[in-house]
Amino acid sequence: MDLGIAGKAALVCASTGGLGAATAQALAAEGARVVFSGRRGELAEKEASAYDGSVGIEADLSSVEGAQQLLTKAREAVGDIDILVLNGPGPKPGTALDVNGEDMLQAVTSLAIVQQSLVEACLPHMREQKWGRILSIASTGVVAPITGLALSSVGRMALAGYLKSLANVVAADGVTVNMLLPGRIATDRVGQLDANAAEQSGKSVEEVAKRAAASIPAKRYGAPAEFGATAAFLCSDLASYITGSAVRCDGGLHTTL
Structure with missing residues (x-):
């Protein structure tokens, strides 16, 4: 299937590992000129080197200034951005009782x-x-806030409100705006969360992961490549009539439609 994005300029934020890397790789494999980015500049360059026309740029996305510096360098490398994939490191885990004002502001x-x-x-x-594609790599926490990831739910739900509002006013311009919500995908981040849960419960990481997988209708964690393929489709020319949507890639974990 030709996704119709060969030659398009794509900026994928925080794409040196995990879901960001899986998305950037999928877009680059379709012929997009992808900017891989992240704090690990050498790793971003290494990832990009596998694909013609792609580049790696070191970036700190914890501030607006850092994000704008990344965008400036990305434009110098690949031109104006046709596909923007929003992504960022999740805040520290914890319940709402663990949150303070400074944490909320940072999230x-x-x-x-x-x-x-x-x-x-x-x-x-x-x-x-x-023509344009804006996709946010988010979390199922925007559908149902996750008790142990309160800060993540707060920050991502704020972004969800903005993106849904935006989608309504730019759809007629050929610009789609969507969110892709991962469930338990086998990334380092999920491994870290399993390790935290294991420490708190006194169980092994293997026991925690096995129990988590059993709660998923698919009975397994997702593969990063499965998530990346879904992201690439939502960024494609073929997905031009999908906008303002939060699409789940979670193996059926959440019971809502």
Whole structure:
């Protein structure tokens, strides 16, 4: 299936590992000119080197300034951005009882304000050419807040409200805006969460992972490549009539439609 994105310029935030890397790899495999980015600049360059036309750029996405510096370098490397994939490191785990004001501010800054600044900067080009894709790698916490990931749920739900509102006003310009919600995908981040749960429960990491997998209708964790393929489709020319949606890639974990 030809996704129709060969030659498109794509910026994938936080794409040196995990779901960001899986998404960047899937887009690059389809012929997009992808900017791999992250704090580990050498790793970003290594990932990009496997694909013609792609580049790796070191970036710190914890602030608006860092995000804008990344965008400037990305434009110098691949031109105006046609596909923007929003992503960022999740805040520290914890329940709502563990949250303080400083934590809340940081979560909203990194997961909503920084990402909004990138969208705002990329939109004029997308709207002018009547084609653009904005995709947020989010969490099922925007559908049902996750008790042990309170800060993540707060920040991502703030971004979800903005993106849904945005989708309504740019759809006629050929720009789609969607969120892709992972369940338990076998990444280092999920491994870390399993390790934290194991420490708190006194069980082994293997026991925690086995129990978690048993709660998923698919009876397994997802593979990063499965998530990346779904992301690439949502960024494709074929998905031009899908917008304002939160699509789950979770093996049926959540019982809502």
